[in-house]
Amino acid sequence: MNDIPLSLLFGALALLLLLSAFFSGSETALMTLNRYRLQHLVKHHHRGATKAQKLLQRPDRLIGMILLGNNFVNILASSIATIIAIRIGGESSIAIGAGILTVVILIFSEVTPKTLAAIKPELLAFPSAWIYIPMLKVFYPFVATINFFCNLLLRLFGIHVTQNKKETISKEELKSIVSEAESLMPKRYQNILLGILDLESATVEDIMTPRHEIYGIDIDEPIENIIETIKSSSHTRLPVFKKSIDRVVGFLHLRSVLTHLNHETFDKNDILETLIKPYFIPENTPLHNQLQHFKSERLRIGLVVDEYGDVQGLVTLEDLLQEIVGELVSDDQGVSKLTDGGYLVDASVTIRELNRITGWKLPTEGPKTINGLIIEFMETIPEPGTSVRLHGHPLEIIKRTKNSVTQVKFYPNQGLPD
Template sequence: MNEASLTALFSLLAGLILLSAFFSSSETGMMSLNRYRLKHLAKTGNRGAKRAQGLLQRTDQLIGVILIGNNFVNILASSIATVIAIRIWGDAGIAIATLLLTITILIFAEVTPKTLAALFPEKIAFPASYALGPLLKVLYPAVWLVNLFTGAILKLIGVSAQDAASDHLSREELRTLVNEAGALIPSKHKDMLVSILDLEHVTVNDIFVPRNEVVGIDLDDDLDTIIRQMRSSQHTRLPVFKGDINNIQGVLHLRNATKLLMEEDLNKAKLMQLCREPYFIPESTPLNTQLINFQKEKRRFGIVVDEYGEVLGLATLEDILEEIVGDFTTDYAATSPDIIPQDDGTYIIDGSTAIRTINKTLGWKLSTDGPKTLNGLITETLETIPESNVCLTVEGHRLEILQIKDNVVKAAIVHAAPRRPRPLRS
């Protein structure tokens, strides 16, 4: 073999190794593409993304054309390398060619291109899609034949293409995706997205205002008292009841009563005409369902009742929105009258404060599966209603009862749970 033909064979061998690198990187790049980002890029008009998305719709055909091309060039490269080695080293050239070609393909046609494709899948896959599309059309008969045998073998072992994992994300997968977004999504937006996902796990019972804190209009009061209450109210909507909150007659929007307050002949009958029928909410309704119900009913205010129809309190649209966006105050711990921080690191907390509010405000992790308020948590832990000020420990937090009134814990001092000491290294 003369020098010119040997040079030609070396050039052909180098070209085949480059083609092998192309097929190897294309396979890894295509399989490493983020399917959701790919859909987004395709919708924005990216041509490479559209071509890649089209190829990935039939993964079996894509893998078939890549592997046919890759195996063909690798086998051809092996044959040419063997011919070259025999011409140079004789019969010993077969072993030498096998060793050298294995190392060469491993480094230059497998590991290096696949690593690059895994690191930069879009930069590899999108340009490769321009070549793989036409190549698939040319080699389609061979691809179809290979896939025919492959499909038959998969059926024999009980595997079907319909069993393939779906591209749809579960709730937990979406939560992980949001949390792993890093700096791409601001932390406040992450919290909001995760809160939306958690809405179905939180019920109205977790967020409603208890009945002992409900401010409303009692029709049994005299008219002057009712008018003063309407003029000084900090709320825009007030429940109207007669004698007891369980006897609710309606809900009054104070905006509708503005003109009525200017009339001299104001009476309770005219007041009731402005009231809207009360809207009742079962206490176990998940927040995501209640949010939709508020929208359907065009309501912002509901009366929460238990399974016996007893009024427990009220819930508003704002309460649900706060579960998503957080409290509307910038520093709840500093402004809340229910949680008062002390100089020694303790907190004086009102007994009616919700456990969820304590957890969100102080960053604690008290259990919310049982009692919903601090008073309920204390009485459940003691298994009795305390008759005097006592100290107890709940989930690592030390509590001192400050005030008890009407069999209810009105206030308690709560100490933060001590940090566990780190184990000493030997």
């Protein structure tokens, strides 16, 4: 060793530190790769991504290979640094050399490459995958021996590496990912994705038109009144019933009778002959299931019934689509944002819709509208001017009728109005 020039020893030390940086950085890069982006790149035949995915299928082997190489070069670097220290300052310089080498390894071979790998994992992961694939083949006996003892030790704690399950993600985790992806997609697309994810947690009862708001045709009324109802309708399909919506006889597609309305012979039989069979939906049907039912049955409208068979409301395919994409007609949602940051809200607005607009998390398990939530919370119908903090949100009752709250004002969360 005394015959080796110092310049050659320093060169070898620099090379070993570079290799140590490679092992450290590539380890972090491969382990912090976004698995979903990796799968996307593999599907598009990215060769570096394909090799990286192959390595990550057995992380125990990959880590064993990296640590074998990293420890080898670090120990060899330590030995060379000791020789250099002795050659320069004698045995008394060994401690100083060890201290300097430790700082150099930390800065140049550990912290810097690992930080770079954490920020730009693909920059190091894909090129290193090309190197590790052949290295694993060459050094497989050593890696396999190390893995055997490591896996044996892990089994004592009930961990089986070979039975490692595929990484999964829950619905709530996926919602968090979409919510935080504002810089990656337009806001409207983000809302659509969140709306789709919410379909599973909502039922038709959450979005239905309530019973008292159903616009339909009472077939027992005079034909003149029925014709006027058809002409003034803003809907293309109407339920037809006798006296009560509970006695529905079918749905009328207005297109099938509009051309006959002005004929003198037009009567109720013309309506009854064109009716579509009524379709009933249990009130607890999840929205994603109902969307499939509408598709399979080729229907666009249905009546929501409770456990006793009584009609509670009406749901259309448009209501389901609106739940995904938001208000199809945004001129009047019943929620107006005020200049002070508060909201003027029609109390008939559903809690889900208010949560969607404001980003709040008012409970949706019980009452479906703001009016229902206020009445349940206060156990009475409050008078105008009443102020209350509803689930953390200060509000004031603005208007009410005899049996319901009709308008409220939500104030900014810093407190109730003076």
